[in-house]
Amino acid sequence: MFNLTRKDFIRVLGGFFAAIWAAFATYPFFRYLMSGAEKKAGEDSQVTSLSLGKADDFIPGSSKNFKFGSIPALMVRTEDGVFHAYNAICTHLGCTVQFSSEKKHIFCACHGGQFDAASGKNLAGPPPKPLAVLKAEVISGELIISRA
Numbered sequence: 001m002f003n004l005t006r007k008d009f010i011r012v013l014g015g016f017f018a019a020i021w022a023a024f025a026t027y028p029f030f031r032y033l034m035s036g037a038e039k040k041a042g043e044d045s046q047v048t049s050l051s052l053g054k055a056d057d058f059i060p061g062s063s064k065n066f067k068f069g070s071i072p073a074l075m076v077r078t079e080d081g082v083f084h085a086y087n088a089i090c091t092h093l094g095c096t097v098q099f100s101s102e103k104k105h106i107f108c109a110c111h112g113g114q115f116d117a118a119s120g121k122n123l124a125g126p127p128p129k130p131l132a133v134l135k136a137e138v139i140s141g142e143l144i145i146s147r148a
């Protein structure tokens with residue numbers, strides 16, 4: 001059926017490996033070209049503010065993880081009734097942080113990072129700096145989150 005000579009077989013094999021090499025060599029270039037399109041799509045989805053609904057729906061000591069455009073974000077209503085909002089990307093290696101209503105602080109499950117719920121300041125663990133702050137305000141009974 002296949003009547004390949006040794007020379008033909010080596011040529012086919014060489015062509016196969018050349019195709020694989022070309023795919024690996026050009027992948028970064030195509031990835032670079034595609035990143036521009038992805039970035040543009042991300043910019044289109046950027047928001048400047050959004051509503052989390054009625055402020056009264058969040059009792060003191062509660063929280064909500066949500067998306068601020070394409071960015072993971074976290075809202076915390078501390079025990080004193082004040083609303084706080086942060087970019088929920090951990091400043092260590094980028095995991096998403098959460099609020100612990102038991103321990104009353106924001107934590108990162110990846111490496112044990114801890115942040116103050118009222119300021120976003122890094123308290124313990126490896127995170128080198130505080131969480132980025134978003135603005136949280138109540139307007140006409142609605143909780144509005146916007147860029148600080």
Ligand code: FES
Pocket residue numbers: 090091092093094095108109110111112113125126127
């Ligand atoms: S990524 Fe959050 S503590 Fe490491």
